[in-house]
Amino acid sequence: MLVTAMEPEDREAVQAIAHLCGTEVDVAAELGRGWALPWVIRDAEGGAPIAFLVGWRAADELHVIDIGTHPDHRRRGAARKLLLELIAYGKAHGFRLVVLEVSASNGPARSLYGSLGFGVARIRENYYSDAGEDGLEMLLVLDPETIGAPGSPQEASS
Ligand SMILES: CC(C)(COP(=O)(O)OP(=O)(O)OC[C@H]1O[C@@H](n2cnc3c(N)ncnc32)[C@H](O)[C@@H]1OP(=O)(O)O)[C@@H](O)C(=O)NCCC(=O)NCCS
Incomplete structure (x- = not known):
């Protein structure tokens, strides 16, 4: 599983996962926010997202705005991997x-x-x-x- 930045072409897949998770993600808005960290997990490079995380940088804090894993891919460690990546990012950047x-x-x-x-x-x-x-x-x-x-x-x- 690979953690990568969310791309504009991930919009439909991320919105579909969000919908299945009972939430909504405005992908275009998140991609346009300079303080946002919109990330996804893919099974392989170039593959469709199976999970997403939207984090925001706010002063010296990182906020988890939303996180969700496609129901077919739960309990495989995707959400944990996204959060561990966010935690590592926070430590590396002094949050x-x-x-x-x-x-x-x-x-x-x-x-x-x-x-x-x-x-x-x-x-x-x-x-x-x-x-x-x-x-x-x-x-x-x-x-x-x-x-x-x-x-x-x-x-x-x-
Ligand atoms: C919560 C959610 C993001 C977890 O995603 P996931 O990719 O399945 O989680 P992971 O596989 O990384 O699980 C990591 C750990 O979280 C805990 N966990 C995850 N799902 C669990 C469940 N259904 N029951 C109990 N513990 C669970 C376990 O400790 C798990 O470790 P383990 O599998 O080694 O026991 C997912 O269930 C989801 O998308 N839910 C709907 C959206 C949501 O509620 N988002 C959070 C909003 S605050």
């Missing part, structure tokens, strides 16, 4: 933390983030008001100077 928002009932995603060391920083009650669901803000601290925060390296290893 302090990675932040994301997940619905409290999204077990697969929570398990994925937890396995990478993300911790729950804050519960946003009734964040998804139409579903009456809480949102969880999860953080992974990349800067080892930031001790004691949820998702700090110390907490992840304990």
